[in-house]
Amino acid sequence: MTLEAFDSLIHKSSPERLQQCLPTDSQIRELYAQSYRSRMATLDMTYRAEMGHIGSDFSCLDILTVLYFCVIKVNPKDPTWPERDRLILSKGHAAGALYVTLAEKGFFPKTWLNSYQQFDSRLQGHPDRQKLPGVEHNTGSLGHGLSVAAGIAAGLQFSNRGRSRVPRVFALLGDGELQEGSNWEAAMLAAQLQLDNLVAIIDRNGLQQGDSTENTVALGDLSAKWDSFGWRVAQCDGHDMKQLLTVLNTESESSKRPTVVIAKTVKGRGVSFMENNPVWHHKVPSAEEKARAREELGTVLAAIEGNEATWLTFVKRS
Numbered sequence: 006m007t008l009e010a011f012d013s014l015i016h017k018s019s020p021e022r023l024q025q026c027l028p029t030d031s032q033i034r035e036l037y038a039q040s041y042r043s044r045m046a047t048l049d050m051t052y053r054a055e056m057g058h059i060g061s062d063f064s065c066l067d068i069l070t071v072l073y074f075c076v077i078k079v080n081p082k083d084p085t086w087p088e089r090d091r092l093i094l095s096k097g098h099a100a101g102a103l104y105v106t107l108a109e110k111g112f113f114p115k116t117w118l119n120s121y122q123q124f125d126s127r128l129q130g131h132p133d134r135q136k137l138p139g140v141e142h143n144t145g146s147l148g149h150g151l152s153v154a155a156g157i158a159a160g161l162q163f164s165n166r167g168r169s170r171v172p173r174v175f176a177l178l179g180d181g182e183l184q185e186g187s188n189w190e191a192a193m194l195a196a197q198l199q200l201d202n203l204v205a206i207i208d209r210n211g212l213q214q215g216d217s218t219e220n221t222v223a224l225g226d227l228s229a230k231w232d233s234f235g236w237r238v239a240q241c242d243g244h245d246m247k248q249l250l251t252v253l254n255t256e257s258e259s260s261k262r263p264t265v266v267i268a269k270t271v272k273g274r275g276v277s278f279m280e281n282n283p284v285w286h287h288k289v290p291s292a293e294e295k296a297r298a299r300e301e302l303g304t305v306l307a308a309i310e311g312n313e314a315t316w317l318t319f320v321k322r323s
């Protein structure tokens with residue numbers, strides 16, 4: 006489904022939903038500011054830990070920011086609230102991006118970020134639900150998140166039958182991760198079970214570890230593939246907050262189909278020398294690279310938080 010088609014769906018939606026889907030310009034601006042602040046924090050954490058997957062983190066930070074600050078219903082003070090929406094970071098190696106977002110949302114103190122990847126830390130290289138509030142499932146071994154998300158979505162449909170709202174379940178996947186066959190088993194089952202509370206988001210940056218997805222095991226026309234599996238397909242720019250909000254806030258009303266959002270992204274987004282370079286899958290920046298990256302991110306953040314003219318420069322460039 007195109008963005009236009011999603012737009013028209015939104016306009017048929019209820020007033021509450023409509024209001025939720027149309028944020029003000031200043032809210033959009035705050036989302037961008039938040040995502041660049043999160044990039045800064047991720048950079049510092051990765052540098053300090055001398056470990057991480059910074060290119061993967063930067064690829065999905067805009068998506069996570071929109072999800073946690075505008076889409077999913079969660080309560081950081083009550084992380085296991087039964088009616089919450091769930092997010093499973095299937096591409097668990099992007100844990101740094103998730104940790105920063107959860108800390109910013111208030112699930113745990115930001116000081117905990119200082120222990121990223123240290124021995125016995127709550128913030129391991131891959132998320133651990135028993136160690137960190139807000140983490141829904143342990144991930145890291147690629148290819149499992151969607152199956153788990155489908156199971157949770159089915160369980161929530163069952164336990165919430167007859168209620169006005171069934172919690173939604175989001176699974177954020179890498180595109181290289183789709184080479185794992187288990188994803189396609191989950192895709193078939195989710196369509197069969199009519200899991201319209203399930204949303205898969207594909208971080209479609211075209212790269213995986215060491216090379217492009219198309220040079221490794223080509224994914225081809227992902228939209229056609231998901232459509233043929235019986236899913237509602239939406240595509241968007243994964244760094245455009247308005248587009249992300251439009252596709253992610255549109256609940257699948259009575260379509261009886263799960264939704265997949267194919268978000269076109271850039272690995273390493275936000276730092277020129279990291280963008281689209283497979284080396285930055287898990288390279289750690291040197292002191293000099295960290296300083297350059299900080300300067301670039303700082304310049305963008307200043308433009309977003311500056312006056313109308315600097316904001317418009319950012320909008321035009323991105």
Ligand SMILES: Cc1ncc(C[n+]2csc(CCOP(=O)(O)OP(=O)(O)O)c2C)c(N)n1
Pocket residue numbers: 060061064096098145146147148178179180181182183208210212213214272286
């Ligand atoms: C089952 C499994 N095989 C291999 C790996 C090693 N690995 C970690 S990240 C990665 C590449 C993932 O690429 P993609 O899903 O496209 O994620 P992104 O490019 O967004 O980082 C691989 C192969 C793993 N974590 N799990």
